[in-house]
Amino acid sequence: MTDHDIFAALRARTIAALAELLPDLPADAFARVQMEPPRDPSHGDMATNAALVVAKPARQAPPKLAAALAERLAALPEVESAAPAGPGFVNLRLRESLLRAQVPVVLAEGERYGDGRAGAGRRIDVEYVSANPTGPMHVGHCRGAVVGDALANLLAKAGWDVTKEYYINDAGAQVQALAYAAYWRYLQALGTTMDEDAYAQLIPGGLQYKGEYLIPVGQALRDRFGASLASQDPDHRVGLLGPDHWLETVRDFTVERMMEAIREDLAMLGVVQDVFVSEAQLVREGKLEQAEKLLFDKGLIYRGVLEPPKGKTPEDWEPREQTLFRATQFGDEVDRPLRKSDGSGTYFANDIANHLHKIERGFAELVHVWGADHGGYVKRMQAAVAALSGSTVPLDVVLAQIVHVVKDGQPVRMSKRAGTYVTLRDLIDEVGRDAVRFTMLTRKADAQMEFDLDKVVEQSRDNPVFYVQYAHARCRSVLRSAGDPPAGDLALAPLDSLTDPAELALIRRLTTWPRTVEAAAIAREPHRIAFFLHDLAGDFHVLWNKGRDDATLRFIRADEPEATRARLALVAATGTVIRSGLAVMGVTPVEEMR
């Protein structure tokens, strides 16, 4: 499928030419050969560093080699001219006919244009969101959700076999605390006369989740279980019935409810994951012990005492013997504990079980999207995956930095206590799903981002969401005016009339889509798709605007049916690539702006 990528095609031609010039060179000498668009368009359509890269093993001077290579490349039918340049580059100018010929390629492939084979069908697991099931999704989760989802789409487009996964942290102290909080709402639903403080005194860790979202859960518990989970005191105020009688029931019920809500929220964002893995389930299945045994057998687990962290020693530090994993053998700073003092697994240990589970399912690569506050966790997890898999399965972690929400020029504080907690649902209601998704991808994931509620819905050029959508709407508008000719017909249109620099610039941009997809996927950087679309939209708007000054450049010209068909083909191809990119981002293309 890479032959729709003319850069890859010309790169292959270049290597072939070079191999003829230098028959003694081993094939791997060409690995670093690149064919890319030059920064400066005056240099031509493509530039290759081939002579520079090969000069050393070939024991030849780069400029001389470049000259010889240029001569060969100039003879290719696709190439208009080729010239050595600078320290040893070869600049290529392609025949315009080759560029134009890419338009029907786009039309024939449709939104599949740009699909790549970089992933070679390898199975990859992309885990993202994985918010604790203790409450509704808020904007803090949103970025990870969008980045992860777009990244998964991107990898799929680039040829990986992708599984979208959510890991439910339903085994730890957090869900325990959630259960206590839900139980409080349950008692309230039963009409307890106890007050909140009294209740909080009775439970371990106090009442941690006070949000009103648990009120319906309490009511649902009452509807389902009646008073059977509470003490039979008429006021339901006598302390607590022993947690043994209800904790598990309430916890499972509540987690189930929370996950339903989370799935709904995610669905509103357009995120639908394939697999939900339960931490508690893994623990029940003994996956932790299994992982532990596996590591133990490799000699990677021991009992030992850690040094206190240097610099800032915690107040309550005391030397303690723990079960430790030799993370240091895999590049981590210190060995990491697997068991708490009560013998239960640490979060890390359970996560090792989670990763063993992934490896056992046969994934060749693993990807996580985490919040930046988990950055300190990356090395140990990579160490664990390396240990479990014998270093055969790479784990990439994409860190998503925090998002500052701004409204009316003022930061919207993310505080549960102050009641200004912005839920994901609020955000979507306010600006719409597509604006949320697009905007979340307009920054590199690991850069902090300001999300301005006013700007993302602004209809102006400096709003990239609008800018890109507007380009697509214009494409559609032109095609509608022309009676929506089928792509198959347009693909047959003679294109020789496409000669204006703005038209050719647009075509050039379209031809870089496949390599953009591939590079973004390999780098795990979905934001590049947003930038590409912005540039593509820019090229299209330029052409549109030129039509205002110069009527001969308008897309539809009654007096020139041939030229009109050619331009409609170009417009259709542009719209197709925009849709293809938006599909990766999970954004719905609009037919018209309103």
Next chain:
RNA sequence: GUCUCCGUAGCUCAGCAGGAUAGAGCACCAGAUUCCUAAUCUGGGGGCCGUGGGUUCGAAUCCCGCCGGGGACACCA
């Protein structure tokens, strides 16, 4: 103290697995806009890429030190 991410135009940010004269939007300046496609358009100024070394034919990009900022640092998830 250690680890990690970051530092690019006045502002917000790109910079494609080292490549030629470092880009975009906003802001600023100067023009255009009786019209067909104005949710404006065209052009311009503006940067020792935090800093000092190193590797290389070649560094914003890779390595080391320093300065400045965010984040994380045993039995929390």
